[in-house]
Amino acid sequence: MNKNLLYSVTALFDTPDGIIHAAEAVRNAGYKRYDVHTPYPVHGMDDAMELKDSKLGFITLGAGLLGGAGVFAFISWVFLAAYPNVIGGKPYFSWPAFVPVTFEITVLSAVLLTIGSLIVFFFKFPNNSHPLHDTPYMKNVSSDKFGISIQANDPKFDEAAVTALLSSLHPLTVAPVFYDEEELRHTWTTFDPKFLALLVGVALFVSGSTYLHLNKLLYLPPFDWMSNQNKFKPQTPTAQYDDTRMMRSAPDGTVARGFIPYPFKGMPDSAGKYLVNPLQPTSEALALGKTKFLTYCSPCHGNFARGDSRLRGQFPNPPTLHSDKVRNWPDGNIFHVITEGQNIMPSYASQVSREERWAIVHYVRALQRAFNAKESDTQ
């Protein structure tokens, strides 16, 4: 074979001690471009080869700091600028909540970039045609042997001297490794016509079959059983009814189950005149009224219905419910205001059920009585 195609001279050893001894001998002989291949990390190899501390740690540190700072900035941007949202009553910039994510992303970016740079910078990926690939040497060192390989581009390299040195260390075998002539001569074109044709073919096949599947196949019987069901759909015209509508409205006067219509819409005086509180003022009714009052009414009316809103001016305060006007109202009037709303107070009919509204009326009456007690109440 051609001398210029020599890549390295390799030697195989049987034990980790043997390879450490060999590495020391090669180092002492003054060779610089050599490498050791072992099936597992051999302790003490760094010292034997006089390797300097790996620079990989700095990449890890940089990647971790960069990832941590980046994700912290990102979360801050999201919560301060992009999508400011009050969560749990906390300020927008709630940095303690950012810490767990920052920590995780710091670790993640440190790990991923460490492994990535290990593969790219240190293993020189992608390298598909390393001369050591597919050699008996590589097969041995990746199962149970320990190998050393002195490269031909070492300034001190001389094939005879290197072979002699390695043979003197009692190896199992000493063998030269050559570049593969065919691989050296082979040139790779990135935009190979065949490759481009394959790319186009795959693209056509994938998009074509997706199109067929989603737009044609699904509407062919029998695959249309989901989209084509045997039923009437609302909002579609039909010849079955005179008004051509598929969706029917309920007959006049229909009342939904469990629903009692309110007959005094817009008629507070009639409500006061005809409605009677169906609940007895028991302690249960008062307790229910208190709960609902504190939940729905107290934010504006105040805990004692004095009109001392807790909203601190963010919403106009309602007047006190201890005025003569409200105290002289019949129960039905109060019920009407809760049901329908009044001035800027909205209707609470959907939040508070009919029975709960009557319980609130009892509770308001109790509050009014407490603030304007009669002489007889104190006895």
Added chain:
Amino acid sequence: MSTTQVPYQRKDLPASVTAFGAGATAAGAAIVALTFMFDHSRGLYNNIIGLSVLASVAVGALFYVALEYLAGAVWSTPFRRVMEFLSATVFALVVVALPLMANLHEVFHWTHMEAVAKDPILAGKSPYLNIQFFTIRNIAFAVLWIFFYAMLTRFSRKQDTTRDQKYTRINIRFSTAFMPVFALTTTFFAIDWIMSLEPHWFSTIFGVYYFSGTFLCALAVATFIIVSLNERGYLVAGLGKDHYYSLGTLLFVFTNFWAYIAFSQFMLIWYANVPEETYWFIARWKNGWEYVSLALIFMKFLVPYFVLLSQPSKMDGRKLKFIGIWIFLAHTVDMYWLIMPNFSRSLVLGWQELGFPLLIAGLITLTFVFKARKENLVPIGDPKLQRGIDFKI
């Protein structure tokens, strides 16, 4: 039977160490006595700081001994004796606890029966928090710790002369039994002495918080002693940067662990924002205590983290000795931060706070000197010793 014979010549520790121990103990005891004279309550709160730091060293060291047996670790075998000597401070622990046991009423609010009667929360906790059960519990802790200390060190000592491997097996059994005991006793020790100072407050992670600091503190003190002894040749030859690196890594790991737990505790309480939990942190963020809180983050996390981050610094004896002392102080500050805000809601820091740390340092030194006078500093009969000396990272 172990056949390897490790060359080891026992040397007495220099008199300066004894002098330091005696001096620190005397000075500490004097300051403690003065504190008790001028401000009895403040002395008692400081006493709890001293007790919890000393418990960290004593029980943390014992945990380390048990951990080594259980994990089958070899790298730490050459200096296991240092840990055993440190755990001998369990006896000093009893002495330090005595003034407190006599004055429970002065520091613990839950001992005030008239307050408990009016307070439904304290009344609910009274089956656990009452003087009888508290005393029984803590006596049980002391008895258990002394028992396991006595057993683990007894068989280790016997091995020095007999070189019998069966003692390692026996100690593995004792270590197995000690692990759950350790987990429960340290948790309840922390709840009893530190968390119950604020009997309305609770944090379910508190036991883990104390444990993380405990192991860190014991390891830091041990690292300082191990590196100092090794540099002066009191241990066997052959211990070097590989062993230092392992110690440094463990310190680094537990620094992070402490920070992780401390932050978890803070963040959950901060996020839930429930008044009966947050007031504990609010008290530590007002009236001067905020500086202690910030100093704690700085001392117990940031400085050790950045000092120990790089590989060469974990192998550097000087840095390890510095960080050993530093973490011991940081743990003391941690206990101060946990305990003293219950004494005063505004920052108190003065000569009174020096007494117990000095006394504790002195007691640890004296105990160590006392043990080193009679026993080998290296477990020469341990079958793992030679492998431990040959340990390479």
